Amino acid sequence: MDVQLVWLRSDLRIHDNTALAAAAAKGPVIAVFLRSVAQWQSHDHGANKIDFWARGVAAIKDALNGLNIPLLHRDIDHYREAPKALLDIAHEYSVKQLHFNYQYPLNEQQRDNAVLGAFKEAGITAHGYHDSVAFAPGTLLTGKGDYYGVFTPFSKAWHKQIRAEQLALRNTPEPQQRLSIKSDTLPGLPRLDDTPVDHQEWPAGAEIAGDYLARFLRFRGRHYRQQRDLPSVRGTSELSPYLALGMISYRQCMQAVMSENSGHLADGDAGLTTWVNELIWREFYQHVAVGFPEVCRHQPFQEHTLKLAWRDDREGFNAWCEGRTGYPLVDAAMRQLVATGWMHNRLRMVAAMFLSKHLLIDWRRGEAFFMRHLVDGEFCANNGGWQWAASTGTDSAPYFRIFNPTTQSKRFDPDGEFIAHWLPELGKLPAKARHAPPHDMLTQLDYPEPIVDHKAARQRALDAFKALSK
Numbered sequence: 001m002d003v004q005l006v007w008l009r010s011d012l013r014i015h016d017n018t019a020l021a022a023a024a025a026k027g028p029v030i031a032v033f034l035r036s037v038a039q040w041q042s043h044d045h046g047a048n049k050i051d052f053w054a055r056g057v058a059a060i061k062d063a064l065n066g067l068n069i070p071l072l073h074r075d076i077d078h079y080r081e082a083p084k085a086l087l088d089i090a091h092e093y094s095v096k097q098l099h100f101n102y103q104y105p106l107n108e109q110q111r112d113n114a115v116l117g118a119f120k121e122a123g124i125t126a127h128g129y130h131d132s133v134a135f136a137p138g139t140l141l142t143g144k145g146d147y148y149g150v151f152t153p154f155s156k157a158w159h160k161q162i163r164a165e166q167l168a169l170r171n172t173p174e175p176q177q178r179l180s181i182k183s184d185t186l187p188g189l190p191r192l193d194d195t196p197v198d199h200q201e202w203p204a205g206a207e208i209a210g211d212y213l214a215r216f217l218r219f220r221g222r223h224y225r226q227q228r229d230l231p232s233v234r235g236t237s238e239l240s241p242y243l244a245l246g247m248i249s250y251r252q253c254m255q256a257v258m259s260e261n262s263g264h265l266a267d268g269d270a271g272l273t274t275w276v277n278e279l280i281w282r283e284f285y286q287h288v289a290v291g292f293p294e295v296c297r298h299q300p301f302q303e304h305t306l307k308l309a310w311r312d313d314r315e316g317f318n319a320w321c322e323g324r325t326g327y328p329l330v331d332a333a334m335r336q337l338v339a340t341g342w343m344h345n346r347l348r349m350v351a352a353m354f355l356s357k358h359l360l361i362d363w364r365r366g367e368a369f370f371m372r373h374l375v376d377g378e379f380c381a382n383n384g385g386w387q388w389a390a391s392t393g394t395d396s397a398p399y400f401r402i403f404n405p406t407t408q409s410k411r412f413d414p415d416g417e418f419i420a421h422w423l424p425e426l427g428k429l430p431a432k433a434r435h436a437p438p439h440d441m442l443t444q445l446d447y448p449e450p451i452v453d454h455k456a457a458r459q460r461a462l463d464a465f466k467a468l469s470k
Contacts, residue, residue, distance in 0.1 A: 002027035003093055007034070007086060007100040007115075008071075010378075011131060011246035012056040013206040014063045016169040018131035019099040024173035026097060030181055031064055031071045032089055033057050037190055038077040043107070043379065046372035048341035049244075051196035052204055054189055056245050059205030061183060067175045073184040079111035083118035090124055093181065098124065101131035101246075104286045105379045106296035132250065133283045134158065134166045137290035147291025149301070151395045154284050155277060159266045167254050194372075197341045202241055202375050209242035213253060217260050217272075224271035231333070231344040232417035237275065240376035241342070243282065250279050285384035288394055295383055298364055300392035308392075309464050310362040319451050320355050321369055323422075326450035328434055329409035330354045332422035339422075341375035350408050352389035357402045358457040360464055363390035391465065399465035402458045409435040423447065 004023035008031055011017055023029045035057075040050060061071045074085050086098060098119055102112060112128060119126035130136040140157055141147060148154035216237040220227065227235025242248045254265060257276055261268040265276050288295060295301055319325050323334035333347035343351065348370075355366040367386040371377040387393020391401070413419055416434030420427035425446050426434050433441060442449060 001094075002096040004029045005086070005090060005093070005095040005098045006031045006069075007098060008032065008057075008060065009034075009100065009103060009246075010244065011101045012053075012060045013209075013247055013249065014060065014067065015172045015206060016249045016252050017101070017246075018129040018170050019101045019127070020173060021170035022127065022129065023097070023099040024176070025171075028176050028179060029069050029173065030089075030093060030095075030179065031069055032086070033071065033073050034082055034085055035073065035075050035187075036077065036079060036082075037075075039079050039107075041193075043105075044368045044371035045377055046374075047192040047194040047196045048202075048373060048375040049371075049377045050192060051189060051199075052202055052241060052341075052375050053245060054186070055199065055204035056247055058186055059207075059247075061186065063206065065183060067173050068178045069173070069176065070179060070181045070183040072181075073186055075187070079107060080114070082111050083115050086115060087118055087122055087124075090119070090122070095124065098126040100126075100128055102128045103132075104137060104289045106289065106293050109290070132246065133286055134162055134250070135283070135287075137287045140287065147287060148284070149288070149292070149394045151281060151284050154287070155280050158280050158283070162265070167251050167258075169249075169251055169255060197339070197375065201340050202342075204247065206242075206247045209239065209248035210252075212237065212239055212242065213248060213256055217256055221257075221260065221275060222269050222271040225274040226271070228274070229346040229412050231336075231347055232413055232415075232421070236345065238342075240378075240381075243279075244376045244378040244381075250283070253279055281384075282381055284394075285380035288384060289380045292394075295387070295393070296379070300390075301387055301394050302392050302396060304468055305390075305392040307468055309360075309467065311360045313359055313361055316359045316451060317355075317361055317365060319448075320351075320359065320361075320366075324448050325354065325452075326448045327354065327405040327409075328416075328419045328423055328426060328436070328447075329405050329413060332419045335422045337370070337373050341373060343370075343374070344418075346408075346412055348385055349389055350403055350405060352386050353397070353403045354405055356386075356390035357461040358405075358452050358454070360457075360461055363387065363392060400462060402461055404454055404458075406436045406454070 004027050006020050006023045006029055014020060037050060064071050072089060076082060076085050116126050220235055227233045257265060257272050261272045266273060292301055300306060323331035325331055330351055333343055333351045337343040352366055355361050356363045363386045367382060370382055384393060388396050391397050391399040415431045419434045426437060429437060
């Protein structure tokens with residue numbers, strides 16, 4: 001038998017999975033998942049993401065069993081052990097070909113290249129597929145042949161050059177004849193630094209992801225443009241954890257939008273087209289990771305900001321982490337993150353800009369903290385968002401753009417509903433007082449004074465960025 005081995009990573013679905021479809025077209029399939037907890041933790045993945053990953057593997061095991069495809073499970077500490085682990089399986093089961101979908105952060109690229117090299121040396125065919133992007137990095141370039149460093153022209157080029165075949169769903173394999181190979185019993189999680197959030201917060205699996213997508217498009221998609229910035233409203237898709245681990249694909253999302261939007265992605269309903277743009281942002285940041293690998297080495301995209309004089313403020317950083325900065329919207333956002341493993345996208349910008357601009361603390365510390373807590377933690381999107389907020393990255397906010405947390409609060413949480421939910425100590429205040437409780441009210445509440453004055457902090461940040469030009 002021409003046995004095909006599928007190596008699953010962040011593509012935990014049987015539907016529209018390029019590597020799985022290609023393997024099933026060639027012969028009987030076995031699948032394997034390599035768990036690399038030590039490596040993931042070195043990349044700041046925390047208990048929420050690792051636990052969600054494990055539950056996603058359990059879900060796809062059940063789906064694969066329905067296709068008579070056994071799932072093997074191997075533990076490795078570091079990516080450098082992947083070539084040997086996969087070759088051992090290939091030799092044990094007389095595998096003819098290996099199939100996997102590429103990942104784009106630098107360490108993952110290096111791991112995949114090492115696997116391809118090891119299989120070539122062993123005389124076994126190995127195939128990598130660009131499954132999570134419409135355009136393979138390096139194929140969507142500027143007129144000068146460079147990678148895009150600004151989103152808007154990237155998005156315009158994406159829409160101009162996209163073809164139907166790039167959005168076509170891959171075949172779901174038919175059930176195959178039963179093999180003598182049995183699925184492995186999935187091991188429990190090792191001891192992690194933190195306790196994961198309640199599983200009910202984020203149930204795992206492709207079926208759940210499909211339900212989220214259907215409900216979003218049916219009830220909220222057409223209101224997305226107006227409601228996506230309101231944290232007290234369930235206005236976003238909440239699909240980011242499922243996209244991050246491939247429990248749903250970008251193609252499934254795009255096809256669903258086209259079904260709702262008369263076949264269009266760039267035109268038609270404003271809410272749906274705005275959401276499509278968010279999906280393209282995800283692809284943009286994956287291209288950036290390949291085209292500008294320095295961002296994968298903890299370096300800023302804007303090289304001149306390497307010399308920025310960040311402050312070493314342990315107390316300020318701890319106050320930010322614990323949601324006690326004295327700025328209610330920032331604190332509510334941070335408490336939401338720690339409690340649920342997720343943060344509303346508008347608030348990610350507000351919280352990130354507060355740390356990097358108001359406190360002038362190195363954005364890399366905030367990037368790592370987010371990764372340790374986010375259930376949807378994914379390097380490319382998280383790094384891109386943090387560098388945007390800190391004015392060090394692609395499409396970065398001009399250094400003089402510094403969100404006023406109180407103004408943001410009044411604009412996007414006008415009645416203080418989100419604040420009251422996450423800061424119950426402020427819930428009894430009149431709605432308008434929740435954005436910036438007056439000093440005389442603070443004495444009656446278990447809530448801190450602002451740790452920094454907005455006007456003074458803004459000027460300090462401006463001075464730090466202006467100093468770079470000198």
